[in-house]
Amino acid sequence: MKRLLIPLAVAGLSAAVLVQPASAEPRWATDNLQPKPADAYGAAYFWLDSNGAALRKATQYHLDAQDVPKLVTSQSKGAPDGKPGMTGPTTTSKPSTAKNVNLPKTIGKVFFLDKSGHYRWCSATSIQSRNRNLVATAGHCVFANGKDDVYDKWVFVPGYYQGKAPWGVYAGAYAFTAYDLDTYDDYDGDFAFVAVHNGFSLAGEKEVSHNQFKAWAGDKWVKPREINAQEFLKCQLNLGECWSEGEDKPADLVGPDYPGAVLEKVEVNATTYKDAKIGKGQGFKFGEPVVEQVTKPQWDAYRGPGDKGTGPDKLGNYTITHYYTQKWVKPGTSRKYYEAHYIIGFAKDLGRLGDVVGGQGVAWNQPLGQTVTAFGYPADPHPDGDKAFTGVTPKWCAGKTGTKTYQVNTFRVDTHQVLKCSMTGGADGGPWLMKYNNGKRTGYVNGVTSMFHDNDGNGRIDFISSAIFDSEVADVYNKANYAATKSIVGPHGELLK
Numbered sequence: 359m360k361r362l363l364i365p366l367a368v369a370g371l372s373a374a375v376l377v378q379p380a381s382a383e384p385r386w387a388t389d390n391l392q393p394k395p396a397d398a399y400g401a402a403y404f405w406l407d408s409n410g411a412a413l414r415k416a417t418q419y420h421l422d423a424q425d426v427p428k429l430v431t432s433q434s435k436g437a438p439d440g441k442p443g444m445t446g447p448t449t450t451s452k453p454s455t456a457k458n459v460n461l462p463k464t465i466g467k468v469f470f471l472d473k474s475g476h477y478r479w480c481s482a483t484s485i486q487s488r489n490r491n492l493v494a495t496a497g498h499c500v501f502a503n504g505k506d507d508v509y510d511k512w513v514f515v516p517g518y519y520q521g522k523a524p525w526g527v528y529a530g531a532y533a534f535t536a537y538d539l540d541t542y543d544d545y546d547g548d549f550a551f552v553a554v555h556n557g558f559s560l561a562g563e564k565e566v567s568h569n570q571f572k573a574w575a576g577d578k579w580v581k582p583r584e585i586n587a588q589e590f591l592k593c594q595l596n597l598g599e600c601w602s603e604g605e606d607k608p609a610d611l612v613g614p615d616y617p618g619a620v621l622e623k624v625e626v627n628a629t630t631y632k633d634a635k636i637g638k639g640q641g642f643k644f645g646e647p648v649v650e651q652v653t654k655p656q657w658d659a660y661r662g663p664g665d666k667g668t669g670p671d672k673l674g675n676y677t678i679t680h681y682y683t684q685k686w687v688k689p690g691t692s693r694k695y696y697e698a699h700y701i702i703g704f705a706k707d708l709g710r711l712g713d714v715v716g717g718q719g720v721a722w723n724q725p726l727g728q729t730v731t732a733f734g735y736p737a738d739p740h741p742d743g744d745k746a747f748t749g750v751t752p753k754w755c756a757g758k759t760g761t762k763t764y765q766v767n768t769f770r771v772d773t774h775q776v777l778k779c780s781m782t783g784g785a786d787g788g789p790w791l792m793k794y795n796n797g798k799r800t801g802y803v804n805g806v807t808s809m810f811h812d813n814d815g816n817g818r819i820d821f822i823s824s825a826i827f828d829s830e831v832a833d834v835y836n837k838a839n840y841a842a843t844k845s846i847v848g849p850h851g852e853l854l855k
Contacts, residue, residue, distance in 0.1 A: 386834040387537050389501070389508045391530035391552065395846035395854050398529035398555045399705070401511040402846075403577060405469055406560050410521035416469055416477035418737040418749055418784030419499060421769075426741050426812045429821060430765040432773060440723050440829035445486050447719035447800035448712055462799040463525070463715040465733045465752050466516035468495055468552075468787065470509035473502050481734035481752070481788035482514055485551070485803055486719050490712025491843045493528070493552045494720070495787035496806050497535045497825075500550040508533055514554055516715045518735075520750055525715050526557030526708040529846070534838040536830055545769035548808040549825045551834060553841035557708040561851055563701050568599065570702070576853040577703035582696040590695035599698035609690035614638050620689050623682040627663040631681035644682035652676050704851030721792055721802035722832040727761045731794040732777055732822065734785025734807055742817030747782055755779035755822070759790070759805070764823060766809060774823040775805055782810055782819050790824055803827070 392398040405412045421427070464484040472478045480499035485492050493514045501508055512530040515523045531554060536547025571578055585593070585600070593600035612619050623644045626634075634643045652660070657676035660666060665679040708714055737749025747753060755777065763773040777790065786808060791801030805824030813821045825831065848854050 385537055385830050386837045387535055387539070387541065388837065389533050391500075391508055391512045391533055392555075393531045395555070395844075398531065398846045399558075399577070399853050402513055402527040402529045402558060403560070403705075404511050405513055405515075406523065406527055410523065412477055413469060413515070413518070413523070414521040416479045418735075419472070419478040419480050419786065420738070420783055421498065421786070421809065426819070427766045427768045427809050429774075429776065429811045429813055429823070430767065432763045432765045440832070442721075442723040442725075443832060444721035444724075444802050445719055447798075447802070448486050448490070448717045460796055460799050461752055461754075462718070462733070462791075463517055464718050464799075465788070466514055467518040467735055468493065468499055468512065468514050468530075470499070470512040472509060473507075478509075479735070479749075479784070481785050481807070483733070483789040483803065484514075484516060484711050484715050484717045485789075486717040487553075487712065487839050489553070489839075489842055490710040490717060491553050491555075491841070492717070492838055493530075493554055493711070494718075494789060494803050494806055495550055495552065496808050497539045497548045497550040498545070498808070499787045500530075500533045500552060501535055501539060512552070514552070514711070516711070523559065526559045528554035528557040528711050531555050531843045532838075532841045534834050534841070536825075536834060543770070545766065545771045545808060545825070546773060547825060547830065548769075549806050549827075549831060549834075551838035553838060553843050554711055555843045556710055556845040557714060558705045558845075558847050559708060561704040561706040563703045566700050566702050568698075568700055571700035574702045574852065575855070576705060576847065576851055579701050579703075581699045581701050583699055585695045585697050587693075587695060589697070593697050600696060602693050602695050604691050604693050606693050607691045609687040611640065612686055612688045613640065614684075614686045616686070616688060618688060619686045622685040622687060624685045625663055626681050626683050628665050628679070628681055630663075631683065634683050638684070640684065640686050642684045644684045648680045648682075650678045650680060652678055705847040705853075706851060707845045707847045707849070709845075716800070718789060718791060718800060719802040720827075720832075720835055721804045722827045722835070723829060724792065724804055724827070726763070726775055726826075727758055728792050728804060729756070729758050730777060730790040730792050730804060731756045731801065732779055732781070732785075732788060732790045732805075732807060734781050734788025736781040736783070736785040738783030738810075740780075740782060740818045741812050744818070746780070747784070749784045752788075753781055753785070755781055756794075763826065766811075766823065769809065771809075771823075773826055774808065775826050776811075776821050776823045777805075778820060779822045780819055781807070781822060785822070786810075
C-alpha cells in the first residue's frame with residue numbers, strides 16, 4: 359500500500375506491540391456500528407422478524423461504477439513490505455474425506471441498510487481472533503464510500519440460505535479498516551474486520567400479565583384483540599386495559615353521484631319493481647328478477663316481498679321470484695372495542711461466533727502467486743446480461759493469484775492482487791483462503807474480493823481482485839483483535855444492559 363509501514367516484529371499478533379512516530383497518520387480507522395446491546399438486538403431483530411422477511415428482501419450490494427472497472431498491470435511484483443506472518447484457524451467442523459470442495463461453516467453474508475435505505479448484502483467469513491468475534495469482509499461492505507461513515511443495522515449471518523440463519527445472527531459492534539479507505543475512499547485498503555456481539559436467535563413468545571410485561575427487559579409488544587360491547591363493559595368494570603375506536607353512525611341516503619356513495623340492493627314486491635325506473639338512481643331497478651328454487655318447507659315459511667306464485671310448477675318445483683331496487687348510501691360507521699394482550703418475546707444466546715462456526719486463519723506479507731480458494735455468494739449478471747448465479751448459495755473459485763500487481767484507476771487502486779474467477783457481484787467481501795484444507799474446511803485469509811473485471815472484454819467477468827494483505831492489513835487486524843464484545847441477551851431471553 360502507499361504509506362510507510364512498520365513491520366510486525368513478533369509472530370503472534372495478539373502479543374504484538376506497534377510503535378509509530380507521533381507525527382505519522384494512523385494506519386487504521388475504527389467506527390462504531392451497534393456497540394450497545396439494545397441497538398444490536400434491534401438490528402438483529404430487524405432481519406429476523408417475520409421469519410426472515412428482510413433477509414429475503416435484501417439484494418446484493420453494487421459498486422458505484424457505471425462500467426466494469428479496468429485492470430491495468432503495474433508491472434510490480436508486489437514484494438511484501440514486512441516479515442510474513444499468519445495466525446492459525448479454529449474450527450468446529452468435523453474433518454471430511456469428500457473429494458469435492460466442502461463449504462466452510464464460517465462463510466456467510468453480511469446484511470445492512472445502504473444510505474438510500476435499501477436492504478443489501480455482501481459475502482464474508484468468520485476469522486480467528488483472541489475473542490473469537492471477528493468477521494472479515496470488503497471495506498465497501500461496511501464503510502459507506504469511505505468518508506468516516508458506516509452502514510446501518512449491520513449483521514453477519516454465517517451459513518445463510520434462503521432467509522434462514524442456521525447458526526444465528528451476529529450484530530456488528532465495532533468496524534476496523536485502513537485509514538486510506540475510511541478517509542480517502544482508496545480501494546487499496548478495501549477490507550474490513552468487524553467485531554460482532556454474541557449471536558442469538560428468536561425463541562418464541564408468551565402472553566403475560568401487565569406487571570410482567572412492564573418488568574420485562576427484552577422484546578415486548580401489545581397485541582389488540584377485538585371484543586364486543588358487553589365484553590368491553592366487563593373489561594372496564596374489572597379495570598382491564600381496553601379501549602374503543604370510532605363511533606356508531608347510521609348510513610345516509612345519497613344520490614348515486616355523491617363522492618364515496620355505495621350501491622346496495624333492497625328487496626321489494628313485484629308492483630314496486632314494475633313501477634321503478636330503469637337506469638342509475640335512488641329507487642331504480644336493480645337488475646332483472648331473480649328466480650330462486652327452494653324446498654317445500656322453505657316455500658311455506660317464506661314471508662318476504664318476493665312472489666311465491668300459487669304453488670309448485672308442472673315438475674313439482676317450488677320457486678320464489680325476488681325483485682330488487684337500488685339504494686345509494688353514504689356508509690355508516692360502528693364503534694369497535696379492543697382489549698390489550700401483553701406479549702413478550704424470547705431470544706436465545708448462541709455464544710461467540712468463533713465458538714459456534716470456527717474461524718479462518720489470517721495471513722499477511724505472503725508472496726504473490728499463492729494457490730487460494732475464494733468463496734462468495736455471486737448474484738450479479740455478467741456484463742453481457744447472462745445471469746449465471748442466484749446469490750442463494752455460496753460458490754467458489756480456486757487457482758493461483760497473479761504474480762504481478764494491478765491498478766484500477768477508477769477506484770484509486772495502485773496495488774491489487776488478482777485471481778482468475780467468474781464469480782460476479784455479491785461475492786464481494788468473500789475470503790481468499792490460502793492453504794485451504796478441504797477436510798477441515800479451514801485455511802488462511804490472504805485477501806477478500808473487492809472488485810470484478812472483464813479483462814478480455816468479452817462481456818464476461820473473468821478476474822476478481824483484492825487488496826494485498828500486507829503489514830497495514832496486519833496492523834488493522836491487530837487492532838481489531840483486541841476488540842471485546844459480549845452477549846446481548848441473558849439466560850432467560852431478556853435483553854441485557
